[in-house]
Amino acid sequence: MEDGIVSLRGVRKVYEGKQAVTAVAGIDLDVREGEIYGLLGPNGAGKTTTISMCTTRVLPTAGTVHIAGIDAVRNPADARRTMGVVPQYNTLERACTVAENIQFHCLYFGFSKADAKARTAQLLEQFHLTERAGAYPAQLSGGLAQRVQIARAIAHKPRVLFLDEPSAGLDPQSRIAMWEAVQRLHTEGITVVLTTHYMEEADELCDRVAIVDGGKILVEDTPAALKNSVGAKTLYELDLREPSDTLGPILAALPHVSGVEQTPRGLRVMAEHADGLLPQVVSAASGYGLRDLSITEPTLETVFIRLTGRDLRE
Amino acid sequence: MSTAVATPRATLAATPAVSPSTQYLRAFTGLFVRDLHVLRRELGPFMIRIVMNPLLFLFVFTYIMPHMSNSAAMNPTASMASATGVNFSTVLLPGLMAVAIMFSGIAAVALPLAVDFGSTREIDDRVMCPLPTSFVAFEKIIFSAIQSIIAAAIVFPLAYYIPSTPVYAHVTSWPFLIAVVVLASLTAGALGLTIGTAVKPAQIGLIFGVVVMPITFLGCVYYPWRALAAIHWLQLGVLINPIVYMSEGLRAALTPTLPHMHPAMILLMLTVFLALLTWIGTRGFIRRVIG
Numbered sequence: 001m002e003d004g005i006v007s008l009r010g011v012r013k014v015y016e017g018k019q020a021v022t023a024v025a026g027i028d029l030d031v032r033e034g035e036i037y038g039l040l041g042p043n044g045a046g047k048t049t050t051i052s053m054c055t056t057r058v059l060p061t062a063g064t065v066h067i068a069g070i071d072a073v074r075n076p077a078d079a080r081r082t083m084g085v086v087p088q089y090n091t092l093e094r095a096c097t098v099a100e101n102i103q104f105h106c107l108y109f110g111f112s113k114a115d116a117k118a119r120t121a122q123l124l125e126q127f128h129l130t131e132r133a134g135a136y137p138a139q140l141s142g143g144l145a146q147r148v149q150i151a152r153a154i155a156h157k158p159r160v161l162f163l164d165e166p167s168a169g170l171d172p173q174s175r176i177a178m179w180e181a182v183q184r185l186h187t188e189g190i191t192v193v194l195t196t197h198y199m200e201e202a203d204e205l206c207d208r209v210a211i212v213d214g215g216k217i218l219v220e221d222t223p224a225a226l227k228n229s230v231g232a233k234t235l236y237e238l239d240l241r242e243p244s245d246t247l248g249p250i251l252a253a254l255p256h257v258s259g260v261e262q263t264p265r266g267l268r269v270m271a272e273h274a275d276g277l278l279p280q281v282v283s284a285a286s287g288y289g290l291r292d293l294s295i296t297e298p299t300l301e302t303v304f305i306r307l308t309g310r311d312l313r314e
Numbered sequence: 315m316s317t318a319v320a321t322p323r324a325t326l327a328a329t330p331a332v333s334p335s336t337q338y339l340r341a342f343t344g345l346f347v348r349d350l351h352v353l354r355r356e357l358g359p360f361m362i363r364i365v366m367n368p369l370l371f372l373f374v375f376t377y378i379m380p381h382m383s384n385s386a387a388m389n390p391t392a393s394m395a396s397a398t399g400v401n402f403s404t405v406l407l408p409g410l411m412a413v414a415i416m417f418s419g420i421a422a423v424a425l426p427l428a429v430d431f432g433s434t435r436e437i438d439d440r441v442m443c444p445l446p447t448s449f450v451a452f453e454k455i456i457f458s459a460i461q462s463i464i465a466a467a468i469v470f471p472l473a474y475y476i477p478s479t480p481v482y483a484h485v486t487s488w489p490f491l492i493a494v495v496v497l498a499s500l501t502a503g504a505l506g507l508t509i510g511t512a513v514k515p516a517q518i519g520l521i522f523g524v525v526v527m528p529i530t531f532l533g534c535v536y537y538p539w540r541a542l543a544a545i546h547w548l549q550l551g552v553l554i555n556p557i558v559y560m561s562e563g564l565r566a567a568l569t570p571t572l573p574h575m576h577p578a579m580i581l582l583m584l585t586v587f588l589a590l591l592t593w594i595g596t597r598g599f600i601r602r603v604i605g
Binding site: 078089 | 337340341343344345347351352434435437438439440441444604
């Protein structure tokens with residue numbers, strides 16, 4: 001395996017205490033330069049701990065972390081120069097304006113005062129924040145504050161941008177604006193690593209996705225390949241009044257059906273083609289108390305459920 | 315709508331490599347400039363914070379009380395002071411400076427850290443600057459020390475104008491005074507760091523009762539350490555209180571006519587406390603920001 005710009009080897013994190021908690025149970029990961037890489041998983045899966053170890057904020061119990069070739073555990077101060085970080089919470093300096101937040105960040109990274117000013121002006125323009133330059137963080141909406149945080153994080157021109165749950169707490173409109181901002185950075189060549197528990201976000205935004213659960217990477221691939229791995233183009237979700245053992249085999253015998261599985265509310269029929277199948281499914285199931293039927297395409301959520309037997313939001 | 319300013323891929327490298335010491339120095343300076351900027355913006359509250367305590371103390375004890383009849387009977391320290399040939403204003407000057415120094419350390423480091431760790435996490439971006447984490451803590455101590463020095467200097471004009479009886483201050487050794495003020499101010503910052511990282515953010519209000527009040531009242535602020543000779547166990551007990559060395563140091567430097575500890579002992583103990591509190595505070599800081 002070739003080392004990526006973000007490269008984790010055998011990384012584990014155990015929080016000692018009365019009851020030791022294994023947050024990350026051995027992760028190997030390589031992010032290629034220039035891609036948008038997503039860690040998708042439910043809350044408590046170990047995503048934030050993993051990203052915090054990359055960003056030098058959590059020390060791994062075991063394993064190595066390299067960012068752009070720099071050992072982030074041994075040499076955190078140097079590694080920080082290569083990365084921009086947007087944490088889950090709004091960490092903007094309340095006592096400083098939007099422009100000052102970015103400007104001071106530049107100074108920390110060795111910019112001269114003039115360079116810091118110029119870079120700040122450029123970023124304010126790029127993120128459509130020029131009008132809010134003199135505003136204080138308390139005056140900003142969640143979406144705007146998020147944009148300032150991203151602008152600040154990339155102010156020192158890092159090679160990798162880490163976003164921890166970037167759309168947590170954002171309204172749908174702000175989320176789309178954030179996605180656009182991230183995609184624009186992507187076209188400029190920056191590598192992006194993000195965590196999310198929104199499958200749409202991983203699907204829409206990421207070149208590659210790792211599905212994480214229980215502190216481990218279960219599977220890693222492009223969103224398209226992950227969805228293909230389900231082996232079906234169309235899913236019929238059957239909501240049945242009472243469970244039945246005999247309906248499954250009947251549905252499985254229908255043409256183009258590649259599989260049938262039990263769900264909490266009934267059955268899921270997976271099919272390679274949808275042509276003419278719907279009436280057959282309905283007529284077969286109507287004798288078994290069919291209450292509702294929905295037709296969907298496989299999503300990353302389907303992949304997650306197939307891997308873990310659980311819902312992403314559980 | 316303005317168009318995005320595209321950054322060519324080639325320039326998307328990290329800032330050019332410089333030697334680690336230059337990188338650290340620049341980051342450190344950046345943190346310092348930021349703190350200075352925020353302090354300048356909050357100059358009003360800062361001035362109120364550092365002026366109120368010495369102002370009220372001097373007003374009550376050196377203006378109101380002397381105007382009352384029989385004030386010495388109500389104020390044993392005043393009679394003790396007059397026994398040594400100086401008035402209470404003179405006893406109070408170094409003590410109030412020590413309190414000003416100590417309190418600035420709490421207000422400049424401990425309280426903001428409690429807010430940071432408790433809710434805003436504003437310090438995150440500073441922790442992520444290209445500097446070893448301990449230096450971020452050192453910067454807090456040093457910046458706090460500057461505020462302490464200003465707070466101590468403010469006591470002078472107040473002590474000159476307010477008391478009804480004149481204050482007799484006499485500096486025999488400027489280097490000793492400077493050494494005491496600098497060491498005491500840094501120690502106060504380190505104390506603030508220790509408190510701010512050791513106390514649970516939600517309980518920071520308690521430190522006034524549990525830490526600040528005891529170390530002030532038992533810090534030889536309102537009486538010289540020698541005067542405690544009558545209560546021997548207390549005279550030994552207060553030696554673990556860093557404020558004792560701050561007030562005794564200032565007493566030795568400013569009002570040498572009053573009894574005070576040996577100057578070498580004072581400098582030694584201030585250095586010991588500075589090292590100890592910096593060590594504990596920095597460790598606490600790293601534990602708070604690095605998981």
